[in-house]
Amino acid sequence: MTVYSCRICKFRYDEWLGDTKNGVPPGVPFPHLAGSVCTDCEMNEEGRHLPLPETKYTNAEATYYDQFAGKASIAFYRNWLLQEAEQSSVSVLELGVGTGRIAIELARNGLSVCGIDWSPDMLEMAAKKKRRMLKGKEELLELVEQNMWELELDRQFTHVLLPEGIFQQATCRDKQRQLLSIIHDYITEDGTLAIDLLLPPVKNQWSTMQRKFVFPDRMVYQKVEGETSLLDQKFRYTLTYETFLDQIEQPRYRVEREMALILPTELELLLEGSGFYVTYSKENVFHKQDFEPSQADEGYDMDRWQHGGYPFAEPVGTPGGATRWTILAKKISSSTL
Template identity: 25%
Template sequence: MEDNVFDIIADLYDITSPLKEDISFWLNMAEEYGDPILELGCGTGRILIPLAEKGYNVVGLDISKSMLNILKSKVDNLPNRVREKIEIVRGDFREFKIDREFSIVFSAYSTLYSATTQEEQLSTIRNAYKHLKEHGVLITAQFNPDIKRIAENARFMTLDFSYQDPNGELIITRTSQTQYYPIEQTLKSIQVYDLKEQRKPLERYNIELNLRYIYPSEMRLMLAHCNFEIVDEFGDYNLSPLKDKSPNMIFVARKRQS
């Protein structure tokens, strides 16, 4: 299985992706729709582990060996009652097969956009469908494309963040420049991570993150095309309605019978 950009930045992921506001959303979805739950692109277990800690049976699928190695080492340190709730599978969500049916299949944090063509996104949604129980739900959460940013396109590298660990021994900065390609609905983000540890030379990692963003109307059509019925649409993790300026685009879609 090919390496992806997350293999390069896996060690930095938990430090530099501190999103927490969605965890209670996913716990609420689990409470509403039940388990077992399959996460597509589970990464280092940011959401998978809190779900298992609440007692839900979860399967995490990811293509990146390095992200999964971090997840595995976290799981090894969990109490038995939590560890036994988690199964980890290395695979590609565009073409996976797991011999089980789930109550929820979900993708968080714009992970569906990692499938960089419409056909790959459709095949991911079709695969989710095949792995759902009767009346099971697919839940996908991603950023709502911002037309203004797409129209402007970044002309310069800009500083995204600078992180300093509590002892002041490590500083990580990320600068990036994002180019949008409106016809394909793709973006290319050139990201440079600089790591400076005291008494060590600077380390630099360059990655190119490619995503295909989806507009709400296209998402509705894609879900209908794959035989889903939309039961909810939200614009953020507080369940606000999806609007023009909503930061996120979250769909809850129920499997129709084939």
């Protein structure tokens, strides 16, 4: 489901919400409006109504992203790629690099990474962390502002990562195949593609709320309210940040996002039809913490806690709760086609 805007009169229609003024119920596709809600263009004038682009991560969403994403997936990707590097040289392309949560850890461990994102605010956060955390290794991480749908790079990579549900921004099968085709061109022969799938709670409507102290005197509430459409195989959520400084509420930030609802087996079939074969498919959620207080004397251990789960974090083990799957797939060699 999509939000459409008329480029002339600026009328907007949200397929999730319908249009109460004109009696259109929620869930009605835009093409069904023709001849029913506008006396000017009758909603069927070609080229007049355009879908709004995905909202970039900006403002509070970029500022607080790391605070709630935690360390989810960082250790997994680092350990896996270091094992891969023991067999042959590794070059990594991360789409949706965001604040560099994963990319900086990979570069810190000597791996070459190119991070792509279309949000200047997120890349600014990543650049600051790069300067602070990669002293002497800055050349290992390249940050590029590009839209993943319009990639223009001068080389291929042995590994391409789409973490944190980036692939699900392609909300229909045609767009998903298109994105896989673009990625296919940038993976070396026998290279590997890694995709994280975010699966929302198993409910039609759901909500979560987290809060924490930040910077260090701000209390930030992250609220997520979502709904799932099994019929359309999509889910949508509203993310709200409420910030309090000395108990005084600061301006709120709110954004709505829509993602494809894809089950792991569906993605596996899609990959197999797009020039890849699946080598790994597993729920990638940290369920158990094995830690004894006596271990505190052994020094700093950055992997001691690996929780996170932005933006659908729930208590671990919640029945029917949100989860994350990671699928690895190798590019099929042209010699085997």
